[in-house]
Amino acid sequence: MEREVLIVGYDGATLLDVAGPVDVFDGAGQVCGGYRVRLAGLGGGFAVTAGLRMRAEDLREVTGPVDTLVVVGGQGFTRAAADAELLAHLTRLAATARRVASVCTGALVLAAAGLLEGCRATTHWAYCAELAAHPGVEVVPDAIFVQDGRTATSAGVSAGIDLALALVEQDHGAALARLLARWLVVFLQRPGGQSQFSVRSRVPPVREAGLRAVLDAVVEDPTGPWTVERMARRAAMSTRHFARVFPRRVGLSPARYVERVRVEAAATALESGDDGLDVVARNCGFGTAETLRRAFSRVLGVTPGGYRHRFRTTGAA
Structure with missing residues (x-):
């Protein structure tokens, strides 16, 4: 049975948000005839990254039903989420679709249409709040x-490929999904989560200059003895006030923030060098390789050795 996948874009969509799922579903269709991929936008074609323009059907003329409705993300998502006509067509098509999906900030467009109410969902780490x-x-x-x-x-940009592979696996089994992943040279199930991306950049903006100074200082010197007392002194706050304010502003306890910064430093060392785990652990403030292993598993969901194996740069010695 051929399943119809409708991928909806808009001006300002990200090219890879579109191309990733298209290549996965179209590739699966070529192997087993299981999918027909269509591209649609309000009024027809739409502009994507670097001024490129995608040819597409006019969303107004898509009558459905479609099997899978996919809304992509991109810098134009704010305008898309405020476009009442676009949202109305998404709601119309979603009503009869077997499933509704999004890539990156496409989740905010779905949310604006009321299609994520009562649901667990994710998006690009920078837009989760x-x-x-x-x-x-x-x-x-x-x-x-x-x-x-x-x-x-799905999370940001390339995560649309991960999601599309997972949906193909549900429909047609792991063997086809694995074949497509090998052809695209990607992981069928990539290790870790969005926590592997910059800790400091994911912290919500904080008003207090003292807190900002502490956040930056830990990043600059992850090996430092960052006790709550020392951090409070750096922030020019009492220990009690600092311990109360920090989690409210940052979303993490001081200890968890320090741990994540150190994991990020260790990840960089593992990607770019060949030092043993004991050396990496000492250089990044963990002390022992075992402490490093526990922190990596807790924060990234992968062992340090597994991380190095998957993400080591080709330029490493």
């Missing part, structure tokens, strides 16, 4: 993709 502001959406900030019933959302 914005997604959480929509009522009834439970955001899973560290996930590469989240499936909740007939709704599926």
Whole structure:
């Protein structure tokens, strides 16, 4: 049975958000005839990255039903989420679709259409807080993709490939999904989550200059003895006040923030060098390789050795 996949874009969409799922579903269709991929936008074609323009059907003329409705992300998502006509057509098509999915900030467009209410969902790490502001959406900030019933959302940009592979696996089994992953030279199930991306950049903006100074200082010197007392002194706060304010502003306890910064430093060392785990652990503030292993598993969901094997740069000695 051929399943119809409708991928919806808009001006300002990211090219890879479109191309990743298209290549996965179209590749699966070529192997087993299981999918027909269509591209649509309000009024027809739409502009994507670097001024390129995608040829597409006019969304107004798509009558459905479609099997899988996919909304992509991109810098134009804010305008798309405010476009009442676009949202109305998404709601219309979603009503009869077997499943509804999004790539990256496409989740915010789905949320604006009310299609994520009561659902667990994710999006690009930089926009998780914005997604959480929509009522009834439970955001899973560290996930590469989240499936909740007939709704599926993915993290930033390339995560649309991960999600599409997972949907193909559900429809046609792991063998086909694995074949497509090998052909695209990607992981069938990539290790870790969005926590592997910059800790400091994912912290919400904080007003207090003292707190900002502490956050930056830990990043600059992850091996330092960052006790709550020392951090409080750096922030020019009492220890008690600092311990109360830090989690409210940052979203993490001081200890968890320090741990994540150190994991990030260790990840960089593992990607670019060949030092043993004991050396990496000492150089990044963990002390022992075992402490490093526990922190990596807790934060990234992968062992240090597994991380190095998958992400080591080709320029490493």
